[in-house]
Amino acid sequence: MPFAHPKADPIMTMQSHISPVAVTAYQCVSVAGDDVESLYLSLIANRSCLKPLRLFDIPFETLVGEVTSPLPDIRPGLKAYDSRNARLALKALNQGDFRSTVERAMASHGVGRIGLVLGTSTSGIYDSENAYAHFQSKGVMPTDFQFLKIQTAQATAEFLHLELGLQGPCYSISTACSSSAKALGAAQRLIAADFCDAVLVAGVDSLCRLTLCGFNSLQLVSPEACRPMDAKRRGINIGEGAALLLLERLNSENAARPRLLAVGESSDAHHMSAPHPDGAGAVLAMTLALHLAGRDVSQVDYINLHATASILNDLADAKAVNHLFPNPPPCSGVKGLLGHTLGASGAVEAVVSLLSLERGFVPGTCGFEQSDPQCPCPVTATPLLDQRPRLVLSNAFGFGGNNASVLLEAC
């Protein structure tokens, strides 16, 4: 055994399966563009969208996945919630027919039966940083700064809840880079436990000095476009974005929609900022996702790796896949295209996985050229357009050793 945890086995203690839910709409704003169509085109082109930072100055060199298209105004009644994070969320909400699909769900289920679970690591801290600059020069916070509505983790969840007029349960999950993958799991449970018939899941994170400078202090930031799983990787690039997914209880009307089967969750119990060296927690999360869905490793057609391009993360990721899958399916990671959207990445990459299921392709790994002999898993460099995956695992692993693996299936 390459690793063993002596204590309780989460798989043995986890009783049952969980009912799948339909994903009836999804949208995504990222550096690749304002909607899922532009994200799809970018995935097919497989060319990095990362560019130098424009939003603020930083004292080191890197590239970022910054959303540079205009962000919408927050309406006057909700101005107290005005943050870059809320604006990114509002922009995603207004793309395509996403908002009208939510409104259709509101009409059919009732506003009290629709929940909202948001995953974020940054919340509105970018705007707080501006408020701190004001505090430093003037000695007081700006009069319009409202801590609960800007900075705390639930701020953007509360904004979306009020923007849409939802009345079901509303909360945020903030477990660093697994936040919005775990939000998908919480949303599925809200439907299974019959608190909700539908849940809007959001993953929203915005660029800010805290995460850029913080990851730089950990010496994890790459000066050039990141190269996930590549032997010559030099670290990560930070991105931002908002991904929204509407989950609904299965019924005859949504029978043709792709499904969220399960989210497997685990803890590494190893280190605050480094993954378990053998990927033990990642193995556990993937195993639980398959167990809860009643699926087998042989049925997985594609694995969207967490693949941040930090060496420790990439190794743990690859070792976990190699440990669990006797014959691994194609594996790839999209952070060379979009950057690491941190708390949003679980939802952003669930959207990438849904595009893979619905449009019939396996995404590539932008930036990957030379395989790392230490990374024992098959990495797909360029998109595979002849593949029709039906079952996809999407991984998200965060600080604190917090792991989530999202299992999605074509109808």
Place this chain on the structure above:
Amino acid sequence: MECMSLLGFSACAPDPELRASLPFPVFDINRDSIPPMLRRRTSQATQMAFSVASAVCVETRRSAAALPAVFASVAGEIQTTDRLCTELVKPEGVISPSAFHNSVQNTAAGYWSIAQQCTQPSSSLAAGCDTFAMALLEAWCQLSCHGGELLLVCYDERWPTYLDTARGERAFACALVLAAEAVDDAIAHIARPHFGAEAFSTLFESLAARMPVLAAIPLLGLTSAGGAAQNIPVSPVVPGWQVRISPLNTIPVPL
């Protein structure tokens, strides 16, 4: 699932005045509950979370390694985040790598899983004034879907006053061990969370409005005092999220 069983709880408040005013046993931070390596590195929030989580595991004789955990906090590691934000606006500000990874909302949850060698799922949630209520709801959903038992830890350290002049003054933490369905060693049964209009106790209303995690007071108070089953608010916002509690630790008073 018909109900959750509350197997035990513990509560912590560093402020002796707050401790004295609460209608159930409340302790100060117990530094022995924090591994020596972490004592100097961890915040008030994480130290309170460790204090209550350790105490409730001892009280209920549960192995911490076996319990999935739901951590809930309005502001998380706000003191660490505040120090980082203050540094970031200085021209020569220095960001410490450990302060950065200790600023995430799941800092307490992460250190807890490491200290206890617990590989079970662990979540960190925030829901503003509804934080305690949504933690109970998340606990209900997990137990209803997967059965078993879990640890719920709800906490907030002091917030810097200039961030919110109306809230965040009284640090508080509580931990509950909950089980699916009615089990033998329960001290109370908690029914399905619902929306209701039962008023918040006037004694504690303003405390909970100023520190949202103190919305746990009615639930812990009734469980501790015993008596007849009651619908009680679990959020300072009324009408809002409520639960029906049936205390089991005292002999019911005959009518």
